[in-house]
Amino acid sequence: MTKLVEIKNLNVSYDEERVLENVALTISRNDFLGVIGPNGGGKTTLIKALLGLVKPERGEIIFHIPATKIGYLPQINQIDKRFPIKVIDVVRSGKTEKHPFNLFRKNQEETTHAENLLQEMGVLHLRNKAIGELSGGQMQRVFLCRSLMNNPELLILDEPDTFVDNHFESELYEKLRELNKRMAIVLVSHDVGTISYYVKTIACVNTHLHYHPSNIISTTQLASYNCPLQIITHGPIPHTVLSLHENDEQHGHNH
Amino acid sequence: MTSNMGTIIDLFSYDFFANAFWASLFAAITCGIVGTYIVSRRIVFISGGITHASFGGIGIGYFLGLNPLLGAAVFAVFSGLGIQFFTQKGKLREDSSIAIWWSLGMAIGIIFIYLSPGYAPNLMSYLFGSILTVSTTEIWLMAALSALLIGFFALMYRVILYVAFDEEFAKTTGLPVNLINYLLISLIAITIVLNIRVVGIILIMSLLTLPQATANLFTNDFKRMMPLSVAFAFIGSLTGLLVSFFADIPSGASIIFTLVVLFGLMKWFVFLRKKWLKNGR
Numbered sequence: 001m002t003k004l005v006e007i008k009n010l011n012v013s014y015d016e017e018r019v020l021e022n023v024a025l026t027i028s029r030n031d032f033l034g035v036i037g038p039n040g041g042g043k044t045t046l047i048k049a050l051l052g053l054v055k056p057e058r059g060e061i062i063f064h065i066p067a068t069k070i071g072y073l074p075q076i077n078q079i080d081k082r083f084p085i086k087v088i089d090v091v092r093s094g095k096t097e098k099h100p101f102n103l104f105r106k107n108q109e110e111t112t113h114a115e116n117l118l119q120e121m122g123v124l125h126l127r128n129k130a131i132g133e134l135s136g137g138q139m140q141r142v143f144l145c146r147s148l149m150n151n152p153e154l155l156i157l158d159e160p161d162t163f164v165d166n167h168f169e170s171e172l173y174e175k176l177r178e179l180n181k182r183m184a185i186v187l188v189s190h191d192v193g194t195i196s197y198y199v200k201t202i203a204c205v206n207t208h209l210h211y212h213p214s215n216i217i218s219t220t221q222l223a224s225y226n227c228p229l230q231i232i233t234h235g236p237i238p239h240t241v242l243s244l245h246e247n248d249e250q251h252g253h254n255h
Numbered sequence: 256m257t258s259n260m261g262t263i264i265d266l267f268s269y270d271f272f273a274n275a276f277w278a279s280l281f282a283a284i285t286c287g288i289v290g291t292y293i294v295s296r297r298i299v300f301i302s303g304g305i306t307h308a309s310f311g312g313i314g315i316g317y318f319l320g321l322n323p324l325l326g327a328a329v330f331a332v333f334s335g336l337g338i339q340f341f342t343q344k345g346k347l348r349e350d351s352s353i354a355i356w357w358s359l360g361m362a363i364g365i366i367f368i369y370l371s372p373g374y375a376p377n378l379m380s381y382l383f384g385s386i387l388t389v390s391t392t393e394i395w396l397m398a399a400l401s402a403l404l405i406g407f408f409a410l411m412y413r414v415i416l417y418v419a420f421d422e423e424f425a426k427t428t429g430l431p432v433n434l435i436n437y438l439l440i441s442l443i444a445i446t447i448v449l450n451i452r453v454v455g456i457i458l459i460m461s462l463l464t465l466p467q468a469t470a471n472l473f474t475n476d477f478k479r480m481m482p483l484s485v486a487f488a489f490i491g492s493l494t495g496l497l498v499s500f501f502a503d504i505p506s507g508a509s510i511i512f513t514l515v516v517l518f519g520l521m522k523w524f525v526f527l528r529k530k531w532l533k534n535g536r
């Protein structure tokens with residue numbers, strides 16, 4: 001497997017507070033990694049480290065692909081929704097400028113690319129709206145388009161399912177599964193039950209990172225990873241998969 | 256009415272009025288453009304910090320017998336870069352950093368004006384503005400800044416927009432985010448300093464935010480907001496200037512008052528239009 005990014009012995013702190021401790025993780029081509037963990041567990045911080053946005057206190061992150069080949073969809077609460085910017089410009093901002101100061105270049109190609117992506121996500125009709133006029137779900141689709149502008153080799157999504165209705169949620173995950181044929185994906189989510197149906201492997205992040213090399217995980221295992229999360233089943237998950245590993249739990253049937 | 260028109264045209268034969276006219280045009284261009292960036296990015300408080308920090312430079316200018324605006328420029332640019340630096344490093348809360356520059360500048364200004372021998376001429380014009388006393392050199396400086404800003408924002412439009420909208424994301428696409436931020440904060444500082452004489456330290460924030468709020472009633476697009484803000488700023492400052500002349504009231508206050516009235520009128524207009532469109536259906 002070709003490695004894309006490797007994290008070794010990573011510690012990250014904000015001020016005095018240690019947020020990530022001794023984290024190791026390797027992301028390879030074709031990976032589809034689900035990142036789960038409690039609020040404040042350090043998921044977003046891990047992702048920012050993967051993007052080179054936060055400095056490690058200790059340890060190293062080795063990139064085997066150029067930084068611009070990593071697509072990013074930030075957690076929605078990090079975005080200023082009232083900024084006066086049009087949807088089409090948001091999507092276009094995902095494209096790396098080869099010559100940021102050469103502004104007389106042709107950009108028709110870039111606009112067409114952006115429009116194709118919007119079309120694919122079913123939001124092309126919103127192209128000239130201001131970002132703040134969109135619903136949460138529509139916004140997520142626009143940000144997904146933006147993250148794909150550079151044709152990334154690794155796509156990192158921080159809770160793209162926030163504000164998304166059940167219908168688009170499964171559509172989104174199907175879309176990601178399709179994209180996964182072309183690129184590795186790291187998906188942060190709170191919805192352990194649903195994503196475990198789509199991802200290939202799972203990482204539980206709560207200061208420490210526990211890597212789980214399968215998409216099937218039980219509440220007991222979560223507890224042993226120090227990741228106290230409820231598995232809620234809804235959506236298209238076959239119940240057999242869950243009941244299978246629910247068996248190894250003493251007090252199963254809690255959902 | 257005709258006699259008033261005649262009077263207005265006559266006014267241009269006075270040098271001071273011609274200067275005031277050009278000053279309001281260039282104030283509108285510079286504050287319209289830079290203010291759009293400030294408002295969109297929600298850094299109004301940072302701009303307040305820079306404005307008040309520049310008062311320190313005015314005080315030192317008086318004390319050393321230099322042009323106070325020169326001192327103001329030095330203080331404004333350094334405080335702007337300082338605020339940006341500490342914010343970027345994340346070592347100090349942004350609002351604390353701003354408050355420190357804000358009060359330090361005011362304190363230094365007051366101390367040095369107190370220490371300056373004799374009476375500080377024009378002090379009031381720095382605090383409250385005095386568009387009729389703007390010098391020809393200052394007009395040329397404002398014209399040069401207008402040209403610089405139009406060029407910079409036209410050429411760098413996308414880069415500025417992307418960095419302002421989502422700085423962290425812009426970093427992941429490889430844009431030189433820190434460089435852009437430092438450049439823009441310096442341009443904000445220079446814009447503030449060159450407009451101090453038009454409306455004064457106390458009121459300059461209004462010139463950087465009111466026309467933008469008015470423009471924002473009509474558009475939600477950064478690119479359109481800039482020229483619209485320039486237009487509203489120009490209408491407001493020219494009308495305010497004439498009102499101050501005929502009513503014999505201070506020009507800075509008159510300009511800001513006109514801008515507020517303009518905002519109120521436009522808000523009312525938009526409200527009526529919406530209501531009318533609803534009933535029409």
Ligand SMILES: Nc1ncnc2c1ncn2[C@@H]1O[C@H](COP(=O)(O)OP(=O)(O)OP(=O)(O)O)[C@@H](O)[C@H]1O
Binds near residue numbers: 014040044
């Ligand atoms: N810029 C920052 N400065 C200081 N502390 C921060 C900063 N960003 C995050 N933290 C702290 O670091 C910890 C981890 O935050 P992080 O955002 O990585 O958690 P998360 O797992 O993504 O949580 P959530 O599920 O709520 O998104 C939290 O305690 C948070 O308060």
Ligand SMILES: [Mg+2]
Binds near residue numbers: 075
């Ligand atoms: Mg998070």
